[in-house]
Structure formats: structure tokens, C-alpha cells
Amino acid sequence: MLENNLIGFLGNKEFLPKDFDEFNSTNRLRQLFLSLSNNILKSYCHFSKYEQKKLSNCSLENAFKYKIKNLLPINFIKTDKKTISKNFKICINSTIIINNYLNSTNKKTIFISNKHLLPIAKLISICFINNKMQLLIDKHLLFHEFVLKKIKKLHSDKIVIDLGDSICIKSKDFIGLKIYTSWKDIEVKKPNIKDELESAIKSIKKGEFYQIYLAYPKNNEFTKQIPVYVDELKNKEYQIKAIPYSLRSIIKN
Known part of the structure; x- marks a missing residue:
């Protein structure tokens, strides 16, 4: 069944593979998912070895919230006006996606994004759906990409x-x-x-x-x-x- 092949999270509910090999705890299975997801999301999201180990102590939902927050710049261009500097080239799609995520409960502030924030917008778009954090990936695809990476290196x-x-x-x-x-x-x-x-x-x-x-x-x-x-x-x-x-x-x- 398709649902048995999907691993990841849906809000605070986690779908992890059953224990096997040395992945005999929830923490290690989370670490496994974060590492394998790198091969799928590599163009816009990468969990370092340190992050994989550290974030395995919290839920996968919070791990991806942490990653999004970590990728966002400290300072934004904030505006309540329609005018923007001519030197600033706005990326409409990124702006909409980031605003939807950041202001899902409070829409008083508008954040303007350019193309440099496109990777963050991609990450948000793939794991923030219908105002809820979720990311489910086919385990066969995750394993395939893992093997492919190893073979290319070998x-x-x-x-x-x-x-x-x-x-x-x-x-x-x-x-x-x-x-x-x-x-x-x-x-x-x-x-x-x-x-x-x-x-x-x-x-x-x-x-x-x-x-x-x-x-x-x-x-x-x-x-x-x-x-x-x-x-x-x-x-x-x-x-x-x-x-x-x-x-x-x-x-x-």
C-alpha cells in the first residue's frame, strides 16, 4: 500500500520505518530520515551531520521549522507601501510563499523577498501545506537516491x-x-x-x-x-x- 511506503511527518505525527540494523530508536530513525532527505531536497535544503544528530532529539516537524528559521535572513525589508526601491527586484512567488508561512496566524506585516530567498521559498512550499507542516517521501525513492550517491562516489x-x-x-x-x-x-x-x-x-x-x-x-x-x-x-x-x-x-x- 502507498501509505506504507511513505516516511516523514504530518504535523506532529511521524511515519518512520520500523527498527532495522542499528536504527533501533526513534532518534536514530529521525536522523536517518533527515540524512536521506538531503538527497531529495539537496538544491535548497541540507542537514549537516551535526544538525542531523542534534535535531533527532526533537520531532521532524520541529526539525524542519528550525531549518526554515535558520535559512531565513535576520533582517527583512518590511513595508506597508506599494513602492519598493528600483534596485530591489522582487520575486513575487517567493514573497507570497514566505509571507504565507511567517504570517499564517498574524498577517499584519508584509515581507518582501527577492530571488536570493528562492531556495527557502522552495523548502517552505514543499513542507508547509494548507497551513500545516508536513513532508512525506516514498522510502523506495529515498533508498534509491542514497544508493545512487554511493555508487557515483565509488x-x-x-x-x-x-x-x-x-x-x-x-x-x-x-x-x-x-x-x-x-x-x-x-x-x-x-x-x-x-x-x-x-x-x-x-x-x-x-x-x-x-x-x-x-x-x-x-x-x-x-x-x-x-x-x-x-x-x-x-x-x-x-x-x-x-x-x-x-x-x-x-x-x-
Whole structure:
């Protein structure tokens, strides 16, 4: 179900993934979300390692309120007049968004914004909806972006392509590797990998790739690679593996 795939917050209600690996407390799960959200909101919002750890002690709602307040300038141009300096180029959209957030309960003051405050306006627009703080993100997307970032760093000498449902690694001397990502709690004896496996089989049959990895978050049980063998591919040269991907670097200092 879609709601089971969304993590984040809706007002003071939090939707966090269940405990896994070393993320065995509410604080660490909040820290996990703040870190993973960086990969989605990176152009206008970034929680430093220090902020992730510090803000995990409060609700996610208050963490994003803190971030917005921290990003806003100390001084605004305040006016109750229609005239503005000719040297000041107003950004109408940013002005409306920031005013709506700051004055949701008190609309006596008008704050004028220019393009330099556009990133703040974007952050407000994505997590302040209908006068309520909320931000819910698909966990599969969060995990996909985390894996993509790691792969780009690890294979900086190769071409890494984000295919949306998967990630491709190629180079002149390398035939290629395809990685399907999904945030699932994998049970080694009975892994739930049907959907990703079907995609992998189709890709191999098309002759696009013969080496495919299925990446999932590492947990206490799923700690090693699992080779996957498919009867209908027995006459083809291929390699499919379920790979545990550790998120522990997020909580390491």
C-alpha cells in the first residue's frame, strides 16, 4: 500500500520505518530520515551531520521549522507601501510563499523577498501545506537516491546512469552492471524479491545486461550477498545477486 511506503511527518505525527540494523530508536530513525532527505531536497535544503544528530532529539516537524528559521535572513525589508526601491527586484512567488508561512496566524506585516530567498521559498512550499507542516517521501525513492550517491562516489571513473527504476554502471572496458533498488526488510530464508527479480530476468533476456544486483537495506539477518538462480535462464550466461546495502554511515560520526 502507498501509505506504507511513505516516511516523514504530518504535523506532529511521524511515519518512520520500523527498527532495522542499528536504527533501533526513534532518534536514530529521525536522523536517518533527515540524512536521506538531503538527497531529495539537496538544491535548497541540507542537514549537516551535526544538525542531523542534534535535531533527532526533537520531532521532524520541529526539525524542519528550525531549518526554515535558520535559512531565513535576520533582517527583512518590511513595508506597508506599494513602492519598493528600483534596485530591489522582487520575486513575487517567493514573497507570497514566505509571507504565507511567517504570517499564517498574524498577517499584519508584509515581507518582501527577492530571488536570493528562492531556495527557502522552495523548502517552505514543499513542507508547509494548507497551513500545516508536513513532508512525506516514498522510502523506495529515498533508498534509491542514497544508493545512487554511493555508487557515483565509488565508481567515479565510470559512467553511472540513473534509469529511474534502476542504476546502470558502464565504461569502455566494462560490459555493464545494472542495479535495482528497493527498500524492503529482506528475510534470507524467504526473500520478497519477486518484482525486482522479474525486471532483472527481462533485462537479461533482452541481452542488455548479464550481471544484475538487487539492492536492499542491510538488516541483522540480511548481511551477505545472496546468489539468485533462475531456471528459465539456465541456458544463458548471467549473474543475479541480492545485495545488502548498509545505511550505518549515516549514524557514524
